[in-house]
Amino acid sequence: MTDRQGMGNETERLQAARLRELDARHVWHPFTQMNEWQDGETLLIERGEGVYLYDVEGRRYLDGVSSLWCNVHGHRHPIIDRYVREQLDRLAHSTFLGLSHAPAVRLAAKLAEIAPERLTRVFFSDSGSTAVEAAVKIAYQYHQQNGEPARTAFAALSAAYHGDTLGSVSLGGIDLFHAAYRPLLFDVVRVPTPAPYRDLPIDPSASDAELARHPAAAPLLDVFRRHGERLCALVMEPLVQGAAGMLLHPKGFLALARRLCDRYGALLVLDEVATGFGRTGTMFACEQERVAPDLMAVAKGLTGGYLPVAATLAAEAVFDAFRGAPESHRTFYHGHTYTANPLGCAAALGSLDVFEREQVMAQLPEKVAHFKKAVERLRGSSHVGDIRIIGLMAAVDLLRDPAGGQAYPEAWRMGYKVCMEARRHGVIVRPLGDSVVLMPPLAVLPQEIDLLVAAIQQAIERVCR
Ligand SMILES: Cc1ncc(COP(=O)(O)O)c(C=O)c1O
Structure with missing residues (x-):
C-alpha cells in the first residue's frame, strides 16, 4: 500500500511532523471532538489519483466515502x-x-x-x-x-x-x-x-x-x-x-x-x-x-x-x-x-x-449490482446487523449482539474504531454512529469494490471480535 512519491526522506518526515504539530495547535476540524482528534494520528493527504488518496508517507487508500460523498469520476480526472x-x-x-x-x-x-x-x-x-x-x-x-x-x-x-x-x-x-x-x-x-x-x-x-x-x-x-x-x-x-x-x-x-x-x-x-x-x-x-x-x-x-x-x-x-x-x-x-x-x-x-x-450512467447498473452483492456478503460477519444499500451507497450497522438486536454502548465508539482500523487495510471510510458508510466514487471498478468490502470485513473482525 505504499509508493515512492510520499514524504520518504528526513526533510519530508520533519515537514510532516511539523504539519501535524500545526494542525494540533491551530486547526478546528468539522464534526470532530478535537480532544479525540489530538489523541489520534493525523492522516495528512497529499494527493489523489482515480479512486485513491495518498498520504504524505506515500500510503495509498481507496476513497471509500468519495471524500464525503462528493467525488464522482475519481480524483484528478484529466477532463x-x-x-x-x-x-x-x-x-x-x-x-x-x-x-x-x-x-x-x-x-x-x-x-x-x-x-x-x-x-x-x-x-x-x-x-x-x-x-x-x-x-x-x-x-x-x-x-x-x-x-x-x-x-x-x-x-x-x-x-x-x-x-x-x-x-x-x-x-x-x-x-x-x-x-x-x-x-x-x-x-x-x-x-x-x-x-x-x-x-x-x-x-x-x-x-x-x-x-x-x-x-x-x-x-x-x-x-x-x-x-x-x-x-x-x-x-x-x-x-x-x-x-x-x-x-x-x-x-x-x-x-x-x-x-x-x-x-x-x-x-x-x-x-x-x-x-x-x-x-x-x-x-x-x-x-x-x-x-x-x-x-x-x-x-x-x-x-x-x-x-x-x-x-x-x-x-x-x-x-x-x-x-x-x-x-x-x-x-x-x-x-x-x-x-x-x-x-x-x-x-x-x-x-x-x-x-x-464515458457513458457513466450506462455502466452504472453493472457496478451497482456488483456493489450490492459484495456488500451483502458482510451480512455473514458476526457483529453486523442491518445493511442498507441503494445504488453506490450503503450503510452497515455494527451491533454487539446482532441476534438480539443489542447495540454497542455509545462510549465504545465502535463505528469510529472500525473506520480507523479500515485505514490500516488501505481504505478511508467514515461512520455515522455505529453504521459504517460505504460510498465509493462512481468510477470505482469491480475489483476495487471487492478490495473496499474486504477491508471493511477485516476491520470489523479485528475491532469487534
Ligand atoms: C442530504 C444532504 N443535504 C445537505 C447536506 C449539506 O451539504 P454541505 O455539507 O455541502 O453543506 C448534506 C451533506 O451531507 C446532505 O447529505
Whole structure:
C-alpha cells in the first residue's frame, strides 16, 4: 500500500511532523471532538489519483466515502482538470451579482437539460446547506408573493439532515446534531421517517382510505390533512435519508408526497445533495419515481467533487412569482460572494462532460449490482446487523449482539474504531454512529469494490471480535 512519491526522506518526515504539530495547535476540524482528534494520528493527504488518496508517507487508500460523498469520476480526472485549468487561464472569479459569465450560463442550461423537466431555473450557491437554505427562503417568499401568505409552515421527515446553516438545521431532525440549537430555529411539522416500512410499497394512487391503512403513508397523509392549508413546502431527501444512516424509503413514498403536495398546494422541495449525479443508480433519485419537484437542491457531486458549487433548481412557476418592478420588492434578496464561481462551474461542466463521454450512467447498473452483492456478503460477519444499500451507497450497522438486536454502548465508539482500523487495510471510510458508510466514487471498478468490502470485513473482525 505504499509508493515512492510520499514524504520518504528526513526533510519530508520533519515537514510532516511539523504539519501535524500545526494542525494540533491551530486547526478546528468539522464534526470532530478535537480532544479525540489530538489523541489520534493525523492522516495528512497529499494527493489523489482515480479512486485513491495518498498520504504524505506515500500510503495509498481507496476513497471509500468519495471524500464525503462528493467525488464522482475519481480524483484528478484529466477532463475535469483540463476544464478547470482552461478556466483558470481566463478568470478565477468575478461576482455573479450584476454580471454573468459563460461557465455559469452553460452550467445552468446543462442542469435544466438533465434535471426533471419542470426545473428550468438555476440559482447558484456554494454548498448543500446553502442550496437548501435558498430553497427554504424561495419557497417561503413564493407563497408570500403568490397570494397565500398564511403558508408559512415547513414539513420535513424525522431524522432529516439538510445541512448546517440555521434554516437547514431547522429542517433537521437528528438530535445529536440539531437539538442544541432548537431555541434558534423555526418550527417544523414532522413526518415520521417511513424507513421502518421500506419493504412495504405504497400505491401513490390509492384512495385515502387505503393510504390510511399503510403505516408509512398514513402519517404523511395525516400531516397534510391537519396542516395542508398552512404548509409552505415539504422538504425531503428522495428515496433515502443519507446522514440519518442510509434509511431507505418504501417504493411509492416519494410519488405520494408529490401527489399530496399538489392536492394541498404545498411546494415539494427535494434535497438531492447526497443522491444527485448518479449516486442512487439514476442521474437524480427522483427519476426513479417519475417525480419532478418544484425546487431541488444539488451540491456535492455537481462539480464531480472538485469545488464548492451548489445549485437550487426551480420550476418556472416558482420563478415567475419573483418577477415584478424593482420597487415591488419581489426580488430574491439572497446571494453569496462566491456564487457561481467560474472555476467551480467549469469543474461541473467537466464532470457532466465525463458523464457523457464515458457513458457513466450506462455502466452504472453493472457496478451497482456488483456493489450490492459484495456488500451483502458482510451480512455473514458476526457483529453486523442491518445493511442498507441503494445504488453506490450503503450503510452497515455494527451491533454487539446482532441476534438480539443489542447495540454497542455509545462510549465504545465502535463505528469510529472500525473506520480507523479500515485505514490500516488501505481504505478511508467514515461512520455515522455505529453504521459504517460505504460510498465509493462512481468510477470505482469491480475489483476495487471487492478490495473496499474486504477491508471493511477485516476491520470489523479485528475491532469487534
Ligand atoms: C442530504 C444532504 N443535504 C445537505 C447536506 C449539506 O451539504 P454541505 O455539507 O455541502 O453543506 C448534506 C451533506 O451531507 C446532505 O447529505
